[in-house]
Amino acid sequence: MKNWNKRGLVIKVNNNVPDWKSHAMTPTPCHIENSIWRIYFGARNEYNQSQIGYVTLDLNCPDQVLETHTHPVLTPGRLGTFDDNGVLPSCCIAEENRLLMYTIGFKPGGTTRMDLFGGLATSPDGKNFERWSESPILERNRINPFINTAPWVIKINEQYIMYYVSCVEWLNKDLPRYNIQIAHSSDGLEWKREGVVAIDFVDGENALARPYVIYEKGLYHMWFSSKGESYIAKYATSRDGINWIRNSDFEFYGSLEGVDDEMVCYPVVILNNNQKFMFYNGNGYGIDGICLAIEEQ
Numbered sequence: 001m002k003n004w005n006k007r008g009l010v011i012k013v014n015n016n017v018p019d020w021k022s023h024a025m026t027p028t029p030c031h032i033e034n035s036i037w038r039i040y041f042g043a044r045n046e047y048n049q050s051q052i053g054y055v056t057l058d059l060n061c062p063d064q065v066l067e068t069h070t071h072p073v074l075t076p077g078r079l080g081t082f083d084d085n086g087v088l089p090s091c092c093i094a095e096e097n098r099l100l101m102y103t104i105g106f107k108p109g110g111t112t113r114m115d116l117f118g119g120l121a122t123s124p125d126g127k128n129f130e131r132w133s134e135s136p137i138l139e140r141n142r143i144n145p146f147i148n149t150a151p152w153v154i155k156i157n158e159q160y161i162m163y164y165v166s167c168v169e170w171l172n173k174d175l176p177r178y179n180i181q182i183a184h185s186s187d188g189l190e191w192k193r194e195g196v197v198a199i200d201f202v203d204g205e206n207a208l209a210r211p212y213v214i215y216e217k218g219l220y221h222m223w224f225s226s227k228g229e230s231y232i233a234k235y236a237t238s239r240d241g242i243n244w245i246r247n248s249d250f251e252f253y254g255s256l257e258g259v260d261d262e263m264v265c266y267p268v269v270i271l272n273n274n275q276k277f278m279f280y281n282g283n284g285y286g287i288d289g290i291c292l293a294i295e296e297q
Contacts, residue, residue: 004252004278004293008259010063011039011055011279011290017070019045020053025286026104026150026210026266027279028089030126035059035272036066038126039279040101041290042088043072050086050106051075052129059272062292074103074121074129082107082117082136090118090210091152093188099123100188102151102162105136113174116149118164120189132189138164143195147176150210153188154241160185161241163198163211163222177201179208180224182242198244199236204228210266215241223267223278230254231265233280252293254282260291 015021025042032038035058042050051072055065077083083105091102103119118138121129138148146167153162162183167176180199183191199208199222207227214221220238225231233252236244252267254260260282267280276295282288 003296005296006256006260007063007292007294008256009282009289010057010292011041011065013043013287013289014068014070019043019051019072020070021046022048022288023050023284023286024053024289025050025281026088026090027268027281027286027290028092028101029268029270029279030054030092030094030099032056037270039290040073040089040092041286042086042104043070044086049076050088052087052089052101052103054126059270059277062277062294069127073123073127074101074131077105077131077134081105081134082115082139083119087119090150093153093155097124099126100153101129102137102153104149109173111173112170112176114147116147116165118149118151137189137191138183141193143193144181146170147178151183152211152213154213154215155188156215156241158186160188161213162191163213165209165211171206175206177206180211180222196242198222198238198242199224199246202246207231212266212268213241214269214271216271220244221269223269225265225267231263233264233267233278252278252280256282256291259283259288 020043028040030038040054052074056067086106088104093100117136120132123129150165167178182196209225235250238244262283278293
């Protein structure tokens with residue numbers, strides 16, 4: 001793997017905005033045209049609840065934000081629903097007449113610290129979203145009895161593949177262990193899960209978070225977050241989308257003091273003009289915004 005040139009925070013929190021007091025969490029890209037991309041993220045309001053906003057960037061000048069949409073395109077769900085205390089973007093898929101946004105829904109837990117599940121919202125224009133369902137598309141079931149969240153979906157030959165985070169146990173009320181598993185769907189709405197694991201733990205890991213997958217030239221590429229003492233970004237490849245091999249040449253650590261020296265998490269990688277752009281969260285799960293690193297050519 002090539003070296004990456006870190007550019008620091010390129011999407012910065014504006015805490016003067018009521019709906020954006022902190023964080024720009026889980027950067028989620030959506031291609032608009034040419035080198036123009038929209039990056040959705042979870043911004044927290046004064047009640048520490050996440051809601052979804054976005055910025056628009058031209059990757060030919062990635063340090064300059066073209067548009068900042070601070071009014072939320074999706075807010076927490078109704079009281080009692082799975083995302084009534086926060087909603088985050090996880091994945092966007094553009095279809096012929098709509099945009100599918102797979103989401104992360106948050107509720108405070110009871111005997112455990114939190115509950116997280118995967119949801120789905122749709123939009124005709126990328127700016128006005130409605131939930132496809134007020135219930136999660138990734139709920140507990142016989143295969144996955146704990147947390148199921150952070151869905152990343154790709155469409156190959158009219159079939160949908162989902163990579164998602166699934167908790168396998170709680171070590172204590174504040175510490176879940178979760179790996180990355182696989183689900184399949186014919187319509188992107190209803191999902192079949194059989195407990196197939198894409199990325200499992202290696203020594204020293206207790207959490208594998210937020211998979212990001214692209215398919216390019218016959219090869220699947222996955223970037224994901226790995227947590228031991230703290231989060232770092234890792235990378236794996238697959239020929240069939242099922243069996244994955246970790247690439248130890250890529251382990252992306254923090255190095256910028258006060259920005260990402262405590263953690264690197266939730267990376268997404270965009271190819272523009274044969275160059276890779278990585279957006280990710282640093283310290284405090286993106287408490288100050290979204291960082292950028294550009295692969296050196």
